[in-house]
Amino acid sequence: MIRIRVISARGSTPRDAGAEMFVGFDSVQGTIGGGQLEYMAIDRARAMLSQGLDLDRLDIPLGPEIGQCCGGRVVLELDRHGPTPQDHPDALIFGAGHVGRALALALQPLPVNATLIDQRPEELALAAAGIATHLTPLPETLIRDARAGTAVVILTHDHALDFLLAAEALSRPDLAYVGMIGSATKRAQFTRFAKGIDTSRLVCPIGAGLSQDKRPEVIAAFTAAELIGRLTAVSSLKKYPCNI
Structure with a gap:
């Protein structure tokens, strides 16, 4: 499973830094805000699982080029060895x-x-x-x-x-x-x-x-x-x- 975590959120963004979600081959838990941002992150997480990669980072502007109009910018960290979604209070x-x-x-x-x-x-x-x-x-x-x-x-x-x-x-x-x-x-x-x-x-x-x-x-x-x-x-x- 890959943890996707917002590590930087500048301007208008759907979720703040610290938001996270967890992606498996056939499962998704949590959200980083939905829309194209989330679809891109899920696709990248599943590619990491297929390729055996442990760590990646995405720097995504939330503008017309990805079909979102928030106007902010989000940096995501994708980590195979992140905590499990059960690590809640x-x-x-x-x-x-x-x-x-x-x-x-x-x-x-x-x-x-x-x-x-x-x-x-x-x-x-x-x-x-x-x-x-x-x-x-x-x-x-x-x-x-x-x-x-x-x-x-x-x-x-x-x-x-x-x-x-x-x-x-x-x-x-x-x-x-x-x-x-x-x-x-x-x-x-x-x-x-x-x-x-x-x-x-x-x-x-x-x-x-x-x-x-x-x-x-x-x-x-x-x-x-x-x-x-x-x-x-x-x-x-x-x-x-x-x-x-």
């Missing part, structure tokens, strides 16, 4: 009820490895096709074992379990996002429960501020946007740290 969704299943589905096309977790096999069985699921009687252990930068979303059927998982997650300062479904009242209850724990990082309610609609799919959509926005911000800070 993890999102652990605790609770396979209506909102949990909807959130897992909303995250499915996004650059995040989402797993739906529950103690109830009958609820996990209702997840949409292709959703990664995990059945466990001890969900808190998954938080302890999570990779740094993981997002944790807590939506179980049991407030006591929610509080246990939230306390466990907030004990990990290296998690990118800790969210819990609920209300301002539930947040206040948790704050009283979690004595000695810094609750300032807790997002509760999740997906709030843009709509009062309580349909699971709507809550899931706003939560997915909130979560991916936080993961993107954390990733950008790692790439471009501020030294002021």
Whole structure:
């Protein structure tokens, strides 16, 4: 598989530096912006696979000569040994009820490895096709074992379990996002429960501020946007740290 990465983007371009996609002989994952730019890059990546080449670079003006009118210029690096497309941050969704299943589905096309977790096999069985699921009687252990930068979303059927998982997650300062479904009242209850724990990082309610609609799919959509926005911000800070 060839990784195609935008290493320079000047002027008006469909994607910024850092955007990437992965090309195999019969597969394409991700995008660098579509159009002729992407077609040219895919053709070159497959030629590299056929010729056994490991590294190449393309400097492409986005003008009439390639049928695009952005007006910018993009430099692409093509690398056979780049990271796999699975090298995305993890999102652990605790609770396979209506909102949990909807959130897992909303995250499915996004650059995040989402797993739906529950103690109830009958609820996990209702997840949409292709959703990664995990059945466990001890969900808190998954938080302890999570990779740094993981997002944790807590939506179980049991407030006591929610509080246990939230306390466990907030004990990990290296998690990118800790969210819990609920209300301002539930947040206040948790704050009283979690004595000695810094609750300032807790997002509760999740997906709030843009709509009062309580349909699971709507809550899931706003939560997915909130979560991916936080993961993107954390990733950008790692790439471009501020030294002021």
